[in-house]
Amino acid sequence: MKCLASSHTAGNRLLHSAASRRMLASAANAPARRALAASIAPAVAAAAATPAGRRPLRVSARYYRSSAPSAADRVLAAAPFLLPFLDAFSYGRFLFYQFPAIARAVSPVAPLLSLYHSVPFAALICFFGIYIGVVNNMQLSRYVRFSAMQAVLLDILLVLPRLLEQLVPPPTTAGLALQAYIGAQNTIWVAVAACVVFGVGSALLGREARIPFVADAAEAQIR
Template sequence: MASLRTAAPCTSTNTRCSSGRAASVSCRIPSLTYLPGRRAAPRLVKYDCTSERPFVAVRSLFDNDKDGNDYGDRIFAALPFLLPLLDGLPYAKFIMLQYPFVARAFAPVAPLMYLYHSFPFAPFLVFLAIYNGIVNNTSLPRFVRYHAMQAVLLDVLLIIPQVILNDVWKAPGDEVGLQAYILAYNTLFLFTAVCSAYGMGSSLVGLTARLPLVAEAADAQVRDL
């Protein structure tokens, strides 16, 4: 349940409002609103001296709050989503051949992906670093650990389709099977890319992302930390 904390209504003792002035006279009193699922944002509430009914005048979404969700925490919460994105990029080969603009859009990530896949144990080491260094690090804000946990679980979800597509279901020779194989590759890449982009974007603006299939498990994992 969202809670609203405001300053006391304007009175004749703490404002310049008086009964002798016109009814349109109003006072602006700063307050702080806490909304579920997003960071606290300062509001400037305007009180009418006759009705004392508040309405929003100004609100900023990019302030620091007491939970530590500042700019550094937002960036730190967004970085773990590079893990599932880098693991999902190899499945973009068909969609990049069909739509070259997708390859151009991910061109800035190409050097990082090359380094990530150049070393045999790099994915596993990065996975352990995120899980032990961020998710299990209770000194970090829950905002950071929760998003890192979602990125880790999203990366774990890629294991089963990776095994099926790479080891069990090889590229078939018939036309129908090949189209199904390409569709599976494209679907896996699009799901991973959209979830990673949504998680990174929400983290950077200070909102709590809830990704499909992993949000509830991530919430249960970091709830008691």
């Protein structure tokens, strides 16, 4: 009996000592808990005061290409830009005359240009060939189809100055009207040539070219 009493007394002492340690630890942690609660309270109050419909929601996403375009995709993405370049070639005739160096720089394209204009309906065939065979070909990568769509839209934009030339005949006598006409022709060729060089260079480097005003329209057409 004495052994049981002594063991019971020892157990009570252990329980009291454990309880004492928990009370001391709680007392010791009380200031830290109060400080943490004080730091969190303003944020909680602000969140509670903000209406649910007005709480800011920030979502960010980044797209990473799984692999670089292959050499075949790069060439196929760059080739369609020849269409607007060949169609805009006639707009540079005054510039070629004024600057023979530019004419020599684009002279390697002359055989292709002759073949392009010698085939009946070559422009129409190439246009629908690129649009149907490349842009709407779901077996090709989006990289190729997006680049081809930009080339197609760039070629469509060249229809506007052609229609304007049919409505307003070009001036035949020297003067301000002729100078304005030559300036407009040169501007069209330089703009198209710059877009073509940018598109071809980006495609061959495996980068996605985004021509201003054209890329957004091409983005909407690509499925």
